[in-house]
Amino acid sequence: MAVRLSAPGPLAPIAGVRLASVAAGVRKPGRDDVVLLELAPGGRAAAVFTQNAFCAAPVTLARRHLATTAPRYLLINSGNANAGTGGPGMAAAQACCAELARLAGCEPDAVLPFSTGVIGEPLPVDRITAVLPTALAGLDARGWNTAARAIMTTDTVAKGHSVTRDTPHGPLTVTGIAKGSGMIHPNMATMLAYVATDAAVSQTALQRCLERAMGGSFNRITVDGDTSTNDACVLIATGQGAVAVDDLDSPAGETLQAAVDDVCRTLAQAIVRDGEGATKFITVAVEGGRDEAECATVAYAIARSPLVKTAFFASDPNWGRILAAVGYAGLDNLDLDAVHVHLGEVCIVRGGARAGNYTEAQGQAVMAQEEITVRVDLGRGTARTTVWTCDFSYDYVRINAEYRT
Template identity: 60%
Template sequence: MPVNLSAPRAGDLHPVPGVLLGCTEAGIRKANRKDLTVIVLEPGATVAGVFTQNRFCAAPVQVCREHLAQGDIRALVINTGNANAGTGQDGLQRARATCEAAARRLGVAPRQVLPFSTGVIMEQLPVERIEAGLDAALADGRPDHWLRAAEAIMTTDTVPKAFSRQVAVDGVTVTITGISKGAGMIRPNMATMLGFLACDAKVEAGVLRQLALELAEGSFNRVTVDGDTSTNDSFVVVATNRAAHAAVTSLDSPAGRALRAGMLEVARLLAQSIVRDGEGATKFITVQVDGGATGAECRQAAYAIAHSPLVKTAFFASDPNLGRILAAVGYAGITDLDQTRIELYLDDVHVVTRGGRHPSYREEDGQRVMKQSEITVRVDLGRGAASDTVWTCDLSHDYVSINADYRS
């Protein structure tokens, strides 16, 4: 079960003017499940994306980058069950064939379609099934089908992930709605995740590209489940430019700050929901590192803690074997770290002071915190004023079972 995460209700998700979403059962890997989604954008929308830094990136990622560079995107086609990664030139041809098939039906150019795939790596994409399902997916298109789309992009997720907010931009109400998927192979840069975030704000193209990078950095690049960077990670931000306000030309303007705050809230909720639904997760853990000389070294220490199998299994067992956290900080790569300045807290429990066990710390206090479903680990490096935060989960027996049986 996910950690304090419930499936969204369709009524809680606001339609975004200028966006239609439709889904169908195309039988891409398994029968009787929604596995093909088409998102259609009305003319005039602006689109930006952030993608995996895995050098073995999937064919759809490569095609998306090519098409985004040309601009004027009109549709997104998303399939689950097959990642179309590790498929060589044939995979590129099949990703492009997907775009061509959708473009014919929509009366647009293939370069105006972005393809996305998630699922098993190194298997041939059944593009004929995608093409056969496109008509049904397009016929299903509705402005209020965000929840259906969230369900259709799931793989090992146990609940759909979708959030919506409305904010005021220059006195005009702007709608923000997004969906994501991911539960395993999750690590920053980015993570096996797909995320789609749309708003009806009016935003200049260059500003939207900057916004997409900032949103990814503040949300999806701050989560980790298992330390594996996927081949298919994609985060797409859409502005339909339908809202009746002046175009946002700077994120440092009042309008830009308001839009960024609203979209970052939704992006963080989507990213954190991936961790809450991490494969086999029983606990949601916030790792906050303060007192760094730079934000980068705070992230180094935070990721070292969040990626450590020894730390994560200790949290699963509620075993306050907290020297594992200190060991992770020590090997994080901060070469001139002074261990005598380290402070460590579990929620309100002061565990370590000046690099050693706090005189008042008792193991039963640590265990009390570790039995909670939500826990904050806070480390102070004693080196400066910088801080940063990442979100992770524990590592359970079920994680091994889910991944051992993934293809069966």
């Protein structure tokens, strides 16, 4: 059961993008599991991919294709990751791209493949290629919502968000969808996400915009500490709107960045809210660090600790687990007397020890809530960062124990 998360309302179309979702029976019959996204000529795309050394065949191929030509199509399947499949897996990804290119009249390099699902299973190429004519015929600018559902695996709720912002040159719109529920931990993106804007954006600015947005969204979430083999995030700019951006520090560029940040942050938090078996949404805010990197180190030590996460599930204010995580995060010369920890608005640790006026009842009241903030002040600088995570419940174990059955 996702934590205060519902499926998005109608997502705003982006001029120059059309989508179709079809059922290929990749893993389960009767549900859409292949998405085709078409980008009109003249559009641009930027992307970031997993840093997992065992990256999936489609990740390797998408990187290669993106480096050679502007994409015309994104081909996404759920139910099968096409990872850990060696040479046959690469051949399968290439075959899907080649057949779509033949049908659409473009070069295979203009197709970016993406897969998500079970690792180590052969990709059913014939099932995917068989539905490509139907997908091409069904392309629709309003296809974002159905696409958000089709890319789901263990997700319980489709994830999407749209924003429209005014600029002196006219409005710009950003729409995005994402999937992710488990195997979520940043070493790039930790999920699949596709975000598009109708603004015209230079290639350099587009890549910078995506990387900036990642730093405050998809690279600040964790569900279980595992980085997927298939992570990818793509930012598309069609150039069919009223706004042009060459410099992100210009007024239009700042507006674009804020809009992309908004969409990515909303999608990232939705992934955590829908974490496998999640019952609590937890914000870990670390401040008073020497730099943002050490704040992130402490935040992740807390956010990925199984002992901390199970305490949240039990609504147990076992603050010693949080303090232990801060201690083993590995900061040099940490002054324990300067460390303060708050649970919600309740100070639980002051000067490296239990706060004198703290009571178990205060902590229990905070831990019983569905949304909880842990705030740590390291007392050694001015840097800060925020990480979002969820609890570990019985259902997390059940979902992952039964994932392949």
